[in-house]
Amino acid sequence: MPNLQQRSILNRLFEAPAIGKMAPGTALFVYGLLLVWSLVVLFPLYWVLITSVKSAVDVNSGPVYLPWIDFQPSLHAWRELLVIDYEDTLRSYINSIIIALLSTLLCIIVGSMAAYALARISYKPKFGNILIFVLAMIAGCYTVWKYGVDWKISIAVAVAIWFFLVKSIGRYFTRSVGNGDILFWMISQRILPPIVTVVPIYMMFQNLRMLDTHLALILTYTVVNLPIVIWLMYDFMNSIPIELEESAQLDGASRFRTFWEIVLPLAKPGLAATTLLILILAWNEYILAVFLSTSKAQTIPILVSAMNAGERGILWWSMCVVIVIMIIPVVFMAILLQRFISKGVLLGAVKG
């Protein structure tokens, strides 16, 4: 057995003293790298923060790093956006809050209901019925396109024909698709780049005179984020023991009550993590907002890019103020909900 004294310095630095502990050299290395990455993460944020209190001269004359030492911080951009010109900022901010919150809420409700249903109820839509539906819709679209029929009438007729056919000849079809196929179909919607669907959505809302309204953005965001909710919540619902629900159903609770009073409370950690993720996505979404909102429903990411449009060039200081006030609420939420995220809630769905 080698004597401790004879070991070289290097060995002592890099050999773990005990299981589950780090050698001093390794510790130095690990903490060093972690600090470097913290700097990489925090420095851009620091730069945005100090740019928001710089004057135009300080921004344009070259880099200055430390407030009160390098330059005199001033709140002129903050005052301009929050006091003098507060209407525009406030409106965008409130729009963003309304749209992000409502679309997240809708998305979570619809998504977790669908996820629960797919995890617990077995669906067997007949293959033939789906085919008829697709054909009816194609026929409906064709009549609108070719003969200029009003689209509401044509859709209504198509749905009525489909319903009639399903009721009459539906039972002769035998092949059906299962829950797994429905789940895959829903999740695969996430592959769609928004740019593919946004032009028709734009025209649809234009047709309904709903462009630049909150509802248009709420619905669109909901659908864009729905696949994520279904995916994450499906796995979570599957991991909830089924016995509780069965005993509730034996006691005569309806499925809605079981869902509301037993499943949802048990799924809370998953709901929290999913909510945070969807909220972040809805809060930060830009490209759909560009298409669907112009002034009334303008969200705050649009306000950020609006600081670029003036003839004075980019108003870096104002832009940084907007970015800072955009980040603050999300960071608070994340700190509140971080224990749910770190618990590996998102992991469940990813395990495959």
Added chain:
Amino acid sequence: MTNPPRSRSARFSEWLDQQSSTLFITPAVLLILIFSIFPLVASLIIAFSRFRLRAGSYQVRWVGFRNFEKQFFGSEQFHFLGTFKGMSLFGWVVAIAVGIALIYWLYRYCRRQFWWLGFIGRIISALMFFGLALLFCATLLSGHQFGTLGVTLFYVFAGCSTQFAIGLGLALLCAQPIHGRTFFRVIFFIPLMITPIGIGYAFRMLADTSKGPFSPLWQWFGLGDFSWSTDPWAARVFIVIGDSWQWIPFVFIILLAAIENIPKDHQEAAQVDGASGWQIFREITWPQLLPVAATVMLIRLIEAFKLVDLPNIMTAGGPGIATESMSLHSYFAWRSLDLGQSAAIAYLLLFVTVVLCVSFFNYVVIGRLRNNPT
């Protein structure tokens, strides 16, 4: 025994309960049908037509494949595919090597197990890969510009591999027995929460070589006049850096959770037996991490194809078209009211995305899962 007469509300709630299995799933199906499937079909129709906005209404004219033709062979070819001016020898060698590798791959599949659907799928994937390889060889390896398709693929592969490497590294670091793990976790998570636009503009400030925070450094290197947005490759790398900064936290947080889920006893046993850190990682951690890692990369792959905000803000697609992703290309086409082109490009993007993601899922993710039944 007779049932007591029930009130209308009780009957209604009973009916509601009977219909609950339909009611649970209908909202999601309806929303997806209206806002996802209908636009998808409408977009296809637009892609095959010329679309003109008139005052208050629009006019659609069927033009067949002309929009697509323009992208592949017509006036937009340089924009979408890149510039072709003859292939260099090196390009030919690489293209032929890729072709042989793909044929061998198909041959091996036929030898092992043959299923006609799997074979057709593999032929589609192989043709796609060969087409992309040919494109890559004819443009980049022959020293010509490549178009938005090549740029998109560059973003996807460079971005995903950077994010995976750094995200995995950080997750491994954070899984060590360190103090302040929660602190680091929250700090590292922050970039994911910032709007891509904010990131775009913040990185534009940081990258400014004359007024940005690193300008003394640039001046010291004698690169004071250098600008990220005038050199095509520098601009592309710059966008990958911004994208990676945003998405590393996502890879990190999920991989960290996966590492923490691995039971510690194997690792400790290996440590007692005197295995080195690298051996422990390769033999114990990595195989158990693999399914999660493959799925995380699939998610990132899907999202990376949609990249549009960052190039739009950081470089506006410039210099020239050097940083234009396909989404951005489509967006620019929409902005110039050329809706047919816009939809055609969007559909091409969808096609590339679906084929590549499905290939990745079928050949990599499922293959890995089968090899490691954990």
